[in-house]
Amino acid sequence: MHASSAAPAADLHLSDDDLRFLAKIVHQASGIVIRDNKSAMTRGRLVRRVKALGLNSLADYMALLRGPALDREMPELLNAVTTNHTSFFRERHHFDQLANETLPALLARNPQRLRIWSAACSSGEEPYSIAAILHRALRAHPSCDARILATDLDTEIVARASAAEYADDVIARAPPDLKPLLGTVPSGRAGHQVINPALRKLVTCRQLNLLEPWPFQGPFDVIFCRNVMIYFDPPTKRTLVDRFADMLASHGTLFIGHSESLGPSHARLRIAGRTAYTLIGRHDA
């Protein structure tokens, strides 16, 4: 591009006061803690919004956030600050546990109904990995009413999860022995594939902020909430884990991320594998 036609670089300076205000409104709305050492990364992520809105600087964007447009801008702001890193069959031990222990036990107990929630699903790699394992398990239980709910705060990422279309190199990074279970087919867009329709039928994608009321009753037999609580502070995390415990069936399992922990003991959940927990049900008491 000619230098004369290039858009001027946005001014990325933010005052400490602006950074504190930004951290406060993001935390209140999403639970995400923007740590001081992440401020450069945050500023970089907001540039996209500065450009999309035709503003010249982050200071202009902050002025907008401090005004009446905040409510309208909030979803875009949250989309910008979320970290959506994910991959197919990430933390593979959970999918091995799901295939070899969790699903066989659940289907033996109730071969008619199964509910799984991927509670911070990002672009869909997690729920479609679950669907791949579930679909194989359902071959022996064709009449089972099995469904996966996939939710995330970020509206753009949920739209991508719904589309279920992935670049070839994203699919190629899936473990070779599990990749065929995704049953991907060419999407019509060069270099992209879509997840097999049989797996997509199992998954419903919805936008949901985990901090807000949940518009469903559950219970869920399995909840995946992985690699999101690391962005929350301890009280937010504790409240969330209690709400997951409320939402789990009495034999249900909660999978959390590799660097997350519930602490040495939780009154209602006991360890049931690597970063996996089951509800201490009425029958265990």
Ligand SMILES: C[S@@+](CC[C@H](N)C(=O)[O-])C[C@H]1O[C@@H](n2cnc3c(N)ncnc32)[C@H](O)[C@@H]1O
């Ligand atoms: C790092 S990704 C993890 C994706 C997937 N669970 C995994 O482990 O690969 C974290 C996701 O949490 C979502 N998230 C952050 N805060 C949230 C909130 N308050 N409610 C729902 N989702 C949230 C982000 O949008 C992001 O997609």
